[in-house]
Amino acid sequence: MRILRKIDNHIEEWILVFLLAVSLTSITLQIFMRFIFDNSLSWSEELARYCFIWLIYIGIAYGVKLSRHITLDVVYDLVPDTLKKAFQLLSNLLVGAFALIVIYNSYFLIDQLASFGQTSAAMRLNMVYVYLSVPIGMALTIIRLIQNTIYIIKNGISDLMEDKGGIM
Numbered sequence: 001m002r003i004l005r006k007i008d009n010h011i012e013e014w015i016l017v018f019l020l021a022v023s024l025t026s027i028t029l030q031i032f033m034r035f036i037f038d039n040s041l042s043w044s045e046e047l048a049r050y051c052f053i054w055l056i057y058i059g060i061a062y063g064v065k066l067s068r069h070i071t072l073d074v075v076y077d078l079v080p081d082t083l084k085k086a087f088q089l090l091s092n093l094l095v096g097a098f099a100l101i102v103i104y105n106s107y108f109l110i111d112q113l114a115s116f117g118q119t120s121a122a123m124r125l126n127m128v129y130v131y132l133s134v135p136i137g138m139a140l141t142i143i144r145l146i147q148n149t150i151y152i153i154k155n156g157i158s159d160l161m162e163d164k165g166g167i168m
Helices: 002-036 044-065 073-078 081-116 127-131 133-155 157-164
Strands: none
Touching: 002 044, 044 127, 044 133, 081 127, 081 133, 127 133
């Protein structure tokens, strides 16, 4: 059970750190090859780009997990806590609906890419793996929204902000 809790608490962080490390290593290697050996790698920029794409979609889920998404602070600070709770629940519902729509539409795109068999130029990587970042990132976002919604209903909005260190 401790392992599952640790995975739940840190999975996005681990993935983000790994993707950032791979991306930075790839870019650094490319710079080194260009300026030291006067030769460039064909695959390094492409790898960094695809890591960055994955990083963005996993980062959305991480932002939702920490409740650090964009809010209108002026209005939010003026309303009582009960209305803040309603605003947060409505926000979670809208973001969740958006994520479901994105997942639904990405299915058709990925299905089409799979039937074409498109590969990337330098690494010959099937583009399905790049585009899978969208539904996987949005699915993680939905999971985090559900967790935040349950927490808000049980404990209230102020407890969520204190526990996660978020800023509304």
